[in-house]
Amino acid sequence: MKDIEELHFPEDIRYSQDHEWARPEGDLFVVGISDYAQDQLGDIVFVELPATGRTLTEGEDFGSVESVKAVSELLAPLAGEVVAVNAELEDQPEMVNSQPYKGGWMMKIKPANGADYDQLMDRDAYLNMLKG
């Protein structure tokens, strides 16, 4: 595992307390897990994602990631409808480890309320939480 200083946290996304991130993309938000989360989990071997069309409440369990250590739930950072999931993770779950903010994205949601995004933590707030 890495020190927090060695991990990468982009400025253009926001973070939830459960270590998911969201990034605006037009009317939608792309969702994944942070570099810290993937580093804690270790090598990811399976990602279970929701069906498109499903409506999620904030904090709702939308799937799971299985690493060699454990299976962990994925919790929605924003309420909304799932409009797309990253099917490539089925064959290449390791992308969540290698590119947590790019190829390792998990789903795109149409938010119930776009302003919810502003309630999520920015990079500095998230880093402060991690450093506790």
Next chain:
Amino acid sequence: MMDAHALLFEEPLLWEMGAPGRSAFSMPERDVPEHPLEPALVGDYPDFPDLSEPEIVRHYTRLSQWNMSVDTTMYPLGSCTMKYNPKTNERQAALPGIARAHPLLPTELSQGLLRLMFELERLLAEITGLDAGSLQPAAGAQGELAGMLIFYAHHADQGRPRTKILIPDTAHGTNPASAALCGFTAVAVPSGPEGILEPDAVAARMDDDTAGIMVTNPNTLGLFETHIRQVADLVHAKGGLVYADGANMNAVLGQVHMGAMGVDVLHLNLHKTFSTPHGGGGPGAGPVCVTQALARYLPVPRVLKVDDHFTLGSDFPQSIGKLHAFYGNFGILARAYSYILSLGADLPRVSQLAVLNANYLRAGLRNHYHLPYDRPCMHECVFSDKHQLPHKVTTLDIAKRLIDYGFHPPTIYFPLVVPGALMIEPTETETKETLDRFIAALVSIAREAETDPERLRQAPLRAQRRRLDEVQAARKPCLTG
């Protein structure tokens, strides 16, 4: 570190050995007329290797020499209760009347076996403080499923099926899956700062749509749920039931009365608490015990005693049905029966010694490893890698290094409420000398984490195989030859 020298041979895969046409058995001559198979049943057959009997026997014997087992070393796998399996159990289970009994024999010719099952049920009911039971579930997870089906049947009979189950974050890991398999939604209950359930947290979640709670007591932190009676009263007041996962029963044999704690349903793992073989893919047994009020829902058939005669009865219309072909894994039941009768009135000593041993380890290691809940434990204690992380040494490295010291690693990264958990359960069967060696090994590893962390990251250095590629095995499993 103990000296270790052994002649270990490299071993090829089975498909790299043998020769076409070689075989380890002769098919008996056909004594019935030949009959063509249904075309749907004909197809490519599995690629079995062609091997002689000595090749097969030597292959597996050699592989077993690379292995660690409870017959070769301490196996402190927390939550799993890998206690030594006394050989007397094997002797009784191998008696011809037991080992060679056929499940299709009529009950008149199976009286001794039915009596064994009847008496084992009574013994387990007495040990748990519950009223009735079934030995049928094949293992713990099926025992849990039986319990959930009984919950469902009870609420359906009340005319109001319920949809949710409360599960503390310190419950045994399989509980949410068993509840989900039965159609319930698992609702997590966070444990309090002391590592145990707080009644308020249960009260806040218990409602008319909640079928009950699944608790493990002691919980997976090895801590006794001291508020269990209050929790049970809260759940009962809302019409719910209390399920106890007996995974940690080894801590409380003859010490607590589960019925008096408010438990309605409980399963036992005979392969944990009652010393039948555990792991290695062999059969287990997960008997389920219930209060009198729920006995009507137990799986069928049930073993009945009418006068001095034993029978199997299936006339229980409210039963959840049959869970297993015939009646469970009988050979395992025979071993557990042998264990209980062998110890007799000494059975409570099992738990006293198991708890003493765990606390001995806790006290011996607490200055070297982080102890997230620093209070007396029951039969297992949970440390973490917090003190080793600054040296970039993780729980996995510590566990792998223990192999070099001649010990099977403990459970790691569980329970999930402790990041980097090392969950150690010594069981009652280890001597003080072994426990001292185990403590010395972990103390030495803690020192190595400071002085030579790279060595730990490379461990095990002395095993026949080093770190296996678990990631590749999980991502691209190869399940056939």
